[in-house]
Amino acid sequence: MKYGVVLFPSKKLQDTANSYRKRYDSRYALIPPHITVKEQFETSTDELETLIPTFRDIAHKLKPITINVTKISSFSPANNTVYLKVEKNDDLKTLYEHLHSGPLAQEVEYSYIPHITIGQNLSDDEHLDVYSQLKLVDVNHEEVIDRFHLLYQLDNGSWTVYETFRFGHE
Amino acid sequence: MKYGVVLFPSKKLQDTANSYRKRYDSRYALIPPHITVKEQFETSTDELETLIPTFRDIAHKLKPITINVTKISSFSPANNTVYLKVEKNDDLKTLYEHLHSGPLAQEVEYSYIPHITIGQNLSDDEHLDVYSQLKLVDVNHEEVIDRFHLLYQLDNGSWTVYETFRFGHE
Numbered sequence: 172m173k174y175g176v177v178l179f180p181s182k183k184l185q186d187t188a189n190s191y192r193k194r195y196d197s198r199y200a201l202i203p204p205h206i207t208v209k210e211q212f213e214t215s216t217d218e219l220e221t222l223i224p225t226f227r228d229i230a231h232k233l234k235p236i237t238i239n240v241t242k243i244s245s246f247s248p249a250n251n252t253v254y255l256k257v258e259k260n261d262d263l264k265t266l267y268e269h270l271h272s273g274p275l276a277q278e279v280e281y282s283y284i285p286h287i288t289i290g291q292n293l294s295d296d297e298h299l300d301v302y303s304q305l306k307l308v309d310v311n312h313e314e315v316i317d318r319f320h321l322l323y324q325l326d327n328g329s330w331t332v333y334e335t336f337r338f339g340h341e
Numbered sequence: 342m343k344y345g346v347v348l349f350p351s352k353k354l355q356d357t358a359n360s361y362r363k364r365y366d367s368r369y370a371l372i373p374p375h376i377t378v379k380e381q382f383e384t385s386t387d388e389l390e391t392l393i394p395t396f397r398d399i400a401h402k403l404k405p406i407t408i409n410v411t412k413i414s415s416f417s418p419a420n421n422t423v424y425l426k427v428e429k430n431d432d433l434k435t436l437y438e439h440l441h442s443g444p445l446a447q448e449v450e451y452s453y454i455p456h457i458t459i460g461q462n463l464s465d466d467e468h469l470d471v472y473s474q475l476k477l478v479d480v481n482h483e484e485v486i487d488r489f490h491l492l493y494q495l496d497n498g499s500w501t502v503y504e505t506f507r508f509g510h511e
Contacts, residue, residue, distance in 0.1 A: 182342060182496075182501075193497065200499075325352060325356055334507075335504045
């Protein structure tokens with residue numbers, strides 16, 4: 172089964188992200204707005220259960236994370252994904268490192284850039300059009316996220332939550 | 342904010358349900374296949390946090406629940422919802438009662454019929470057509486569900502998981 176780990180921001184920030192995703196994100200219906208903190212990985216359900224204590228330990232060890240969303244940005248020219256930029260800070264970096272080491276180690280293709288996708292699979296023309304407008308939008312938002320979620324993917328590409336882990340809780 | 346509590350069945354059962362929902366369920370994109378165990382309720386985020394210990398106690402007190410899916414049924418003539426019938430058993434009844442009493446008490450309009458919706462908002466003609474075929478499908482599935490999920494609704498009508506509670510865990 173395919174798994175991943177994400178942070179869901181507040182309802183307010185999710186609603187804002189969805190107001191863009193509705194129009195620009197081909198994966199809008201498959202998962203709520205999120206910040207990926209562990210890349211997709213493949214494992215069996217039995218194997219996954221042996222990893223749960225590790226996820227719990229990480230949550231227990233860390234404190235809630237303050238995130239700052241500062242602007243709308245794009246991965247272009249690498250790809251035409253447009254996103255709410257989440258400033259990389261020590262807490263996010265630490266969480267990401269914990270979720271990719273020890274029994275959770277996995278190869279990752281890119282360096283970690285925390286973000287909330289709001290548009291993807293846009294044609295070059297669409298991207299040019301959309302991003303030239305959105306990069307002017309004034310975004311400035313801070314909030315605290317106190318949990319992360321482990322998800323698995325269904326055959327239709329959508330994601331269901333397997334378990335929630337609260338920071339600072341045993 | 343609007344909240345609700347559901348069981349997510351196994352990936353296998355969710356994939357089966359989605360194969361129907363894709364065609365017949367207007368709410369297909371808003372939430373994964375699920376068994377509602379607490380009706381929608383409205384509360385503030387602060388208020389909700391005071392209820393979390395109650396949800397935790399309920400999970401801790403109860404054991405994983407065996408569900409049996411026995412056929413495809415319909416709420417017609419009450420409405421044109423078609424669903425995978427989940428046999429009502431003592432464990433489901435107990436969970437439902439716990440989730441609707443004490444600090445979680447709320448008025449409910451209907452008696453509890455556990456089910457996984459696979460079609461809704463069908464016209465009478467569509468319903469007649471769809472249900473006359475689906476009621477012949479041979480369904481016979483048993484599985485154990487070891488957790489429930491508390492969700493909240495976004496402005497676009499979709500649901501995000503707030504927290505997971507495992508049966509038998511503190």
